[in-house]
Amino acid sequence: MKKNREFFVEFLNSISHFIGVGIGIVFLVMMIRSCIKKGNAYTPAFIIYGAFFIFLFLASTLYHGIWNKRAKNILRIFDHSAIFLFIAASFTPVILTVLSGKKMIFFLVLIWVIALAGTIYKILSYGKYDKQKTISVILYIAMGWTSIFLLKPIFLKMPREFLFFLVAGGILYTVGTIFYKMKKQYSHVIWHFFVLGAAITHFIGYYQYLI
Template structure:
């Protein structure tokens, strides 16, 4: 491993108190919305689908709740050892949430178009991302951003069956949500600029809302 590859602890800029308050509030709102999303998705899945739809709904909503709760706690904690643990959990949960967001589309919308294959591939890549978070803490931030983007846009290879199976409004909500996440990645790597991480949070929240609407209205 080259000396210049990973970020050293000294080069990592800490967030100010004001930034952490903004970061906590932004994803605290996301956590509340995720809590509200669970019964909505479960009821919708039970009403319109079967066991697969219910399982997909639970995987999706639980992964969303995990991400927003982990992020909120990480940013809300003062700099103590527990904060470092929640940082790893927070960043790992991002990968799980992306994979969880794929799951309803893979298991329901793309069920007859190798959706299970896509689901397995996405979850495998998510596990790789989690391993990186756990064992290569001081890596360049762009590496995480690239994996987030790769995970998020794996669906491009399945666009034809997705277009054929998903109603146009649902497809637009899915794609625009993905664009919001992608724009957010730009701000994610700009940690040295004050409040850019909060801006990243806002874009992620927007992407989550749009894709939630796609899932609950057109997939489950």
């Protein structure tokens, strides 16, 4: 009975982010078409963002959809590392659009160095998932909210509506981590939908105001 319940919960976890894979593919196609149509100079940045959007949800789908213990432990590294990489990919189009010169280079390098450091940390933490869960949550939130350092240039160069979508997505991610930390039966499924909602919220802002 317990195994059946665990299987059902993992099935929901997998399906919830499989939806994200499909949405991500649609979003990527939409962004590429819009970038080409408008002649956006930062098309590669949007392709990277869209690709990591898909990777984030695909890694999660596979991790929760596979039961082999060894395979699951390996896929967990991809699942958790994808979060760091997706955050960096999400920052990239924003940084390129609102910053220039040395500031742009500094923030781009900073955010990708943090993402790579987080990925290495996840690899080195193999088999220590429970012990480093809290640290991971803190790192995810801290990395995401480094966006506060971009608020001034965003405020000066972008429509107020874009800032709304950016902050709203950040709040959804942050509130979602409450459920991520919980040990209730369906709390992780709820976390997954918060992540999906936040990612969609950010995409809407990007598609409407960045491209």
